[in-house]
Structures are given as C-alpha cells and as structure tokens.
Amino acid sequence: MPPELLRLRGISARTIQEHYKLYDGYVNKTNEIRNRLRTVDRASANSTYSPLRELKVEESYATNGVKLHELYFGNLGGPGGRPTGALYEAIVFSYGSYEFWENDFKASGLASRGWVILSYDQDDGFLHNYSADAHNVGIFVRTQPILVLDVYEHAYYIDYGTDRRSYIEAFFQNINWAAAGARFQALQGR
Template sequence: MAFELPKLKYAYDALEPYIDARTMEIHHSKHHAGYTNNLNNAIAGTNLEGKSIEDILANLDMSNAAVRNNGGGFYNHSLFWDVMNPEGKGRLSGELKAAIEAAYGNFDEFKTVFSKAAATQFGSGWAWLCVHKGGKVEVCSTPNQDNPLMPGVSCGGTPILGLDVWEHAYYLNYQNRRPDYIEAFFNVINWNEVERRYAEAK
C-alpha cells in the first residue's frame, strides 16, 4: 500500500500563537504532502513497496537520495505533528523524566541542550530526543531530512521528540529568529505522546 499523508489531530490554527495557522497549513498540506507523494513514486515497483517506513529507513541505502530525502521527510513530519498538542497534554513525568534527569541533570539543562542542538543545526535539519535500548536518552541534530533511524547517523536510537528547523517551519511568523521559534515549541509539546513513544522504544 502507498503511504498516505496523515491527518492532523488538531486544526491548523490550534497551535497559535506559537505556530501560526498559515505555516501549519502550508507545512502539512504542501511540504509533507510533497514528501509523501515523492516517497511513493521513489519506491514504486521496487522491493521497498509494502514495507513500513521504519523498516525502509533502518535499512536504507544512503546513496538513494530520493528515498533518503522523501522517506525521512515523511517520517519526520509524521512524528512532528504527533508530539505537539494545543492543550499541553501532560507534564514530563515518570520514567522519561528520570531518564532525562539521569542524562542532563534536570529539565532546564535538557531544554538548554535540545535548544542548542536546534539553534546550531546549520541550514536545514532537525533536533531530536532519542532513546536507546535500555532507556538511555540522547539529544542530537541531523541535516536535511535525515533522522536517527538511518544507518550511520550520529546519535542513533529511536527518535521520540523532533523539532523541524527548516525555514519553512517557522519563517512566516519568526523570519530569521529561530531561537524564538524553538522557545515557542516548548509550549506545545505533547508530553503524553513523547512518554508513550519512550516506553515503546526503550
């Protein structure tokens, strides 16, 4: 079956004032839709048809630019929409909170490290919170649409929180003020979903 653009669980304007409706609409209905269509075209008639996106990315031939870029774009954005929520669902707690504190000392230091990874990613890319088997967490960033599931990517593990720092994700509202966009992101994180992903991946 072909991959389908996932429906958002909230309206395009639901994340305002942190992320504006016009950006969300373009980002989802144009950019993510483009990655979805291009991924389907790239795998059509190949042995990748019918495989899960996680299987495709984990066993990716990194020289296959079409699948690398569009498969990454499809997966990354699917995660991105799910780890945000307008209602501020949940607070960081439980095993994930303990894992973050074990790695970074406290939440504020984690936020500093994550924000720095997002702010200093040169050009386009993503910042990630990943979990390794056993539960250890790690922050990293990747260029373009690469992500930690792909072979040879710097931090590895399973991504459970991701922030898109491509300019299309924030430029209409924040222009060149990427740090302001990063700060705003922390107001819309769906920690219940991040914790669910942590428990599943560890």
C-alpha cells in the first residue's frame, strides 16, 4: 500500500487499511478461481448452472474487483484541484465545461451502487461518466478507465456513515490528477 494513501484529507487511514483488506481478498479469490478453472469439469457446462459457469461469472467479479480497486487507489493521494493539459481539454470537449463534468460525476456517485468511472470511449472518442452497480455489472466494452471512484459503503462508512455526499467531496480533495492524466496520455499514444 502506498504510504500516501494513509495521509488523505477526509479519508482516514483506518478506512484505507480496511478497504485494502477487501482488495487483498479479491486478489486471493481471483487466484483461487483461476486455479479451479484449470481442473473444472467442462463436460457438464450449462448456461443455467454448472461449476464452470459459476467460476466464469465469479472470475469477472473478482478480477474486475482487483482492477477497479487498483485504479481507485492509484488515483488517490494527490492534491485534488483540477486536471490540466490534455485531460482537462478532453473533459471540456466531452462535457462542455469542467463544472458540468464534475457535477455529473458527483451525481453519478450518488446514483451508483458501486463505482463511477470516467472512461475514454475508443469508438466515439469522448469521455463518459459510467456507473457500475457491481464489479461485473455496468462495465462498458471498448472503454478505458481514466478516473475511478468506489462508492460502495465500505469506501466511506467508517468515516461518514451514510453520508456518501461528504465522502465524494473528500475524494475530490484527494484526486491524483497526474495519475489520471497519465492514463489518458497513454491512450493518446496508441
């Protein structure tokens, strides 16, 4: 765990430590599922129920849990503020203004059950705020995450109880825009 995650403004070290334990659980379950997939009975594969089907469904849940948490933790620990350069320009191009984008992202955080993901759509060339109700529900194909917000209760309950809005404000105070900008820049070089 990067030490700067234990010094966030408005998000306690305890919350991050407990949150990181959940992330470790997703890593362990992903490895367990992939090991079981090596030997699972494929002759009984069935779309209603089969051990193979269940492992495949849960592989997407656990693996996306790992990846989304890595992106979330990776875009924390910064000074907040606003993005600069190409990412800022892309947000304004996609949303008309930074303020409109920020308002939409925050509102999406209140509306989502799990995640808000600012993603670059490889097909239309725009940035979009997507809501995912679970690690494997609401994920859009051919999009690349730029900024990820975890809005599951475990991300804020210790510090804020049911006050998700205040947690989202704290998240914005800790965004590492340099990390988000680097993700976006990496896409531009393709």
